[in-house]
Amino acid sequence: MRIDRKKSWYERVPKVELHLHLTGAIPHETLWELIQKYGGDTSVPDISTLEEKFKYRDFMHFLETWVWKNQFLREYEDFTFLSEAVACDLASQNILYAEVFFSSSRFRNEDLTIQGLAEAVRTGLSRITEIEINLIIDLVRDNGPENAVEILPGIIESKEFGVIGIGLGGNEKSYPPHLFTDIYEKARQAGLHTTAHAGEAAGPESIWSAINNLKVDRIGHGTRSIEDEKLVDYLAEHGIPLEICPISNVKTGVVESIKKHPVRYYYDRNVPVSINTDDPKMFGNSLAEEYEILAKELGFIRDEIRTMLFNAVRTSFLSDDKKRELASKLINHPEW
Template sequence: MTDLNIFIAKIPKVELHIHIEGSLEPEMLFDLAKRNAVTLPFANAAEVRQAYNFGNLQDFLDIYYQGMHVLQTEQDFYDLTFAYLKKCQADNVMHTEIFFDPQGHTSRGVGFEIVLNGITHALNDGKKKLGINSNLIMCFLRHLSEEDALKTLEQALPYKDKIIGIGLDSSEVGHPPSKFERVFVLARAEGFKLVAHAGEEGPPAYIWEALDLLKVDRIDHGNRALEDKKLTARLVKEGVALTVCPLSNLKLGVVKDLHHHPLRTMLEKGLKVTVNSDDPPYFGGYMTDNLQRIAEALNLEKQHIVTLTRNAIEASFLDQNSKQVLSKHLENWMLTIG
């Protein structure tokens, strides 16, 4: 292992873009299927991994939603979430901000509170037992209607103490952020932080809409912002963070080769870019894997990795005091390694 890879493995990290349903490992998929008597179209975990050969975002989503069917009880959601948090511990992730997709479960008859209680119980245990801090972000599925999103927001309101933000994910092309303007206005009025997937497969115009109509605090992905100089300048000026996911981009064909990934250019232009794992079992790696692979492909140096981590701390939805604690922890760690 190279000196840089060791540095990346050990540096304290913050993750801002992880779909908890997308952290379902093939082995757990089979365990939960057996627990809940769900028949899978695969013989074993190896066969599932072979199916992770996606041509685009929709290919991935088809199998992603199929995997959701094994998640049925509060214990299932607890086990899923706590397994991810143990990966965080192994990767030295100090703080994580997790997406969940309630519509993917309530549409199957799984109660909103079952999903939320399982996840939040695990997050609380992750804090107590593993020392990992976390925030929870509820996402709307953009291929569904805004009316469905409005109903989901209503379901979430009694649990505002457990959900810090509202997001927008799933099939991007053909479902612009403007489709969800009303529900985001209401979510903002209720005090939620706001994020949206934009500019992954969709055009730069989707990023403009997310900023101007949804008034988001962060952009998830945002790769295609570089195609629009005015947009890039605005993102830099306003300090809007981009939660970039390199291995996801590679696996879904957003980039054909990591050597051509825009992340280094983003850094050089002053964008507040961060690195994240998105749906790690599907895309081939958690936080350390993503950082090591992109560092090797783009010839990043230690200062780039530190900048990415500082960006993530600043862009998190933690209060200012908590951000200062994480920043101090990072700086102290850097002093210990000389």
């Protein structure tokens, strides 16, 4: 293996990512090609203006931009095209394994089915052999529990394309976890793993509900756990993992700065935390930068970073055999 000494250790070290949204990870060149395919857009006259487009005034503006971008994802072949580009981009960052969210909603073409999308995404991902990627379907809470009931059979059928779990993104405040209790139970019975965004926009009560009602394997974000001391104790005692996304939390205003991010506190209290990027091509971050800024601002040393990388392996939705295989790939990597 050729080692590029110009890259930082954070870039070179083998990594694992558990909280990443497929359409928030599309490289700009790829998105640009899709925009051109559909006739261009006056708000982005050339590719360099995409970066400007992805600067947000506030969280609502971020959501508006998210929807704007989705209008250029229309056909199955678009998903194959962007999935290959995402896998290639992640592999080039020495990410060996990732669990990636996608949803069937919020696209202009309503004929796209979960199974069709999962197959198209898998076709693109499988072209890049340097990285293994499993898929988690985001039920999108804003579509309501009825919609989730409707799409669950399609999700279960998509297991053949590497769909291993369900998640719950969207508006945490208007659609609390308990509304989805039955769907999570059914998904679990069908052998799917579970996670839910909680404690990002809403407070600790949303995390309690994800634990008690949805009985999730992991919490997406969980940033605001710190507001309830008993909850932090509970997470540590029961080993409930948090998928922490530090830079995303700063960009959306959930925390003021990395220095004020509670990840250091959770780590010190033995809550199993993994570090993730959420929507890297829309926030302008990378997994290497996440670790680097945690080292700089919160004093995480390399051994602690290795522990968090192991946490990602341990709390992934892989089988025990696959976890062991992945852990040994990390340890035996020349940059570990």
